[in-house]
Amino acid sequence: MIKKKLFCTTALLASLLSTHALAQEKELTLMLDWFVNPNHGPIIIAKERGYFKQHGLQINIQEPADPSTPPKLVAAGKIDLAISYQPSLTIDVAAGLPLIRSATLIATPLNTLMVLDNGKNDRLGELKGKKIGIAIAGNEEATIGTMLAQEGVKLSEVEIINIGWALSSSLASGKVDAIWGGLRNFETNQLELEGFQAKAFYPEEHGVPTYDELVFVANANTYDKEAIKAFNQALAKATTYIVNHPKESWKEFVAYAPDTLNNELNQRAWNDTLTRFALRPSAVDLKRYDDYAKFMYSQNIIQTLPKAKDYVPSFN
Numbered sequence: 201m202i203k204k205k206l207f208c209t210t211a212l213l214a215s216l217l218s219t220h221a222l223a224q225e226k227e228l229t230l231m232l233d234w235f236v237n238p239n240h241g242p243i244i245i246a247k248e249r250g251y252f253k254q255h256g257l258q259i260n261i262q263e264p265a266d267p268s269t270p271p272k273l274v275a276a277g278k279i280d281l282a283i284s285y286q287p288s289l290t291i292d293v294a295a296g297l298p299l300i301r302s303a304t305l306i307a308t309p310l311n312t313l314m315v316l317d318n319g320k321n322d323r324l325g326e327l328k329g330k331k332i333g334i335a336i337a338g339n340e341e342a343t344i345g346t347m348l349a350q351e352g353v354k355l356s357e358v359e360i361i362n363i364g365w366a367l368s369s370s371l372a373s374g375k376v377d378a379i380w381g382g383l384r385n386f387e388t389n390q391l392e393l394e395g396f397q398a399k400a401f402y403p404e405e406h407g408v409p410t411y412d413e414l415v416f417v418a419n420a421n422t423y424d425k426e427a428i429k430a431f432n433q434a435l436a437k438a439t440t441y442i443v444n445h446p447k448e449s450w451k452e453f454v455a456y457a458p459d460t461l462n463n464e465l466n467q468r469a470w471n472d473t474l475t476r477f478a479l480r481p482s483a484v485d486l487k488r489y490d491d492y493a494k495f496m497y498s499q500n501i502i503q504t505l506p507k508a509k510d511y512v513p514s515f516n
Contacts, residue, residue, distance in 0.1 A: 226427050227258045230416075231270040233283040235263045236457060238385070238470040239306060239414060240283075242477055244456045245449055246438035255430040271417050275299055281418055281431070286411040287339055290493045293511045294502035298420040301489075301512045302428045303435060303481035306414040310476070312400035313347055314371065314382040316391075321377060324401055325351035333363035333376035340380050342499035347406040372396050385472035389465055409491045413476070420511065429515050432482045439477045446474055482515045484508075 232240060243261065246252050252259045262279070264270050270282030271289070275297040283305060284292075292299050313332070315321040321330070324347060334340050345355035363370045367379045368390045382388070384400055391398045404410040418428060442449040450470050454462040489508035497505045 226256055226424075226430075227260065228280040228424075228427060228431065229260045229262060230281045231262045231264055231273060231279050231283070233264070233270060233285070233414065234267050236261075236461065238453070238466055238473050239310075241442055241449070241453055241470065241473065242305065242435050242438040242481075244453050245442055246434045248452050248456055249438065249441065251434035251437045252431070255434045257427065257430055257434065259431070271297065271299060274417055274419050277419055277422060280424075281416050281428075283414055284417045285413060286415055286489065286492060287496065289415060289417055289511070290489070290496060290506065291339065291502055292417075293506045294493075294496075294504045299417045299511065300420045300423060301415045301484070302418040302423065302515060303416040303432045304412045304414070304478040304484070305416060305435075305481070306473070306476050307412055307478040308476045309402065309404050309408075309411055310383040310385060310413045311380070312382055312384050312387075312402055313344060313378055313380050313406075314367075314387060314398050314400045315378045316371060317397040317399035322399070323351060324348055324406065325353055327378055328353045328357050330377035331359045331361055331375075332378045332380055333361050333367065333370045334379070335363070335365055335367060335381040339496060339499070339501045342496070342501050343403055343408055344380050346408055346495075346499070347401060347403060350406045368394070371398075385469045385476070386465070389468040389472065393465060393468075409495050410488065411492045412478075412488075416481075425513075425515065429482070432515055435481045436479065439479055439481070442477065443474060443479070446471070484512050484514070486512060 236244065247259055247261065271284045271292055273279045274282045281302065289299060289301055321327055327348065332344060341355060341360060348355060348358065361376055363376060367382050368387050370376050371379045372391060372394060388398045388400060450467065453470070486508040489512055493506055496502045
């Protein structure tokens, strides 16, 4: 009887260890929205500190050649997860792409309408008749139009110029009077390092509904709910560590790729991003998503109105 019990116990232990080993082998491919930068802090810290591994995951991080492709690759089933933006996700879902929001990375807007703080454009109304540079044409125009309308300026009364990603240099050189797409944690610091003081107008303070800047998206038809729950738990643990230990986590973050990450711009951006990481990546406000979708629908950015409950499932 003792031998039998011992055999059963050994068999059970072996079974549990085998199950644990299988769980640790769960591999997910995550494609970022751009090259690694402080916005991705919780992901890098979760990987470097072994939090993903603790939750039975192996996360393969990829950087895109084209920042517009990651959600499309998820929709096509080529990768498991991608970082996108809440506005972009809503546009993609309205267009019929099979995507869901699986977690939040940055829980506040980062985008701004930015000018030089030189006394020439202290109010949005002073941009009438001036040039605004944008990185990509699209929903930005509707957003700019909403912001300007708060001070009685029509979108047709400004000149929109596509300047690609040369945002800071175009503003600093005077090529444009304002830029849309400058991030409050990056471009402000970049301009200051180059000797220019910037002033930002925040969309959420000028008629645009607030939104999550960066979110994770997964394929609506094939996502692994348990794997995503584990991913979100590891992410939450990493975010808590960052907030509690900002200096130590900065050192661990730059150790991931010191040649490209360890510089003053990234350190400043890191400090400015700490309060914007989602402490509860799984938590979601469905009304917030619906309100932004209604805004985009009213601006004719999307032609159908998706409901948040259909593409923002719970992972709690």
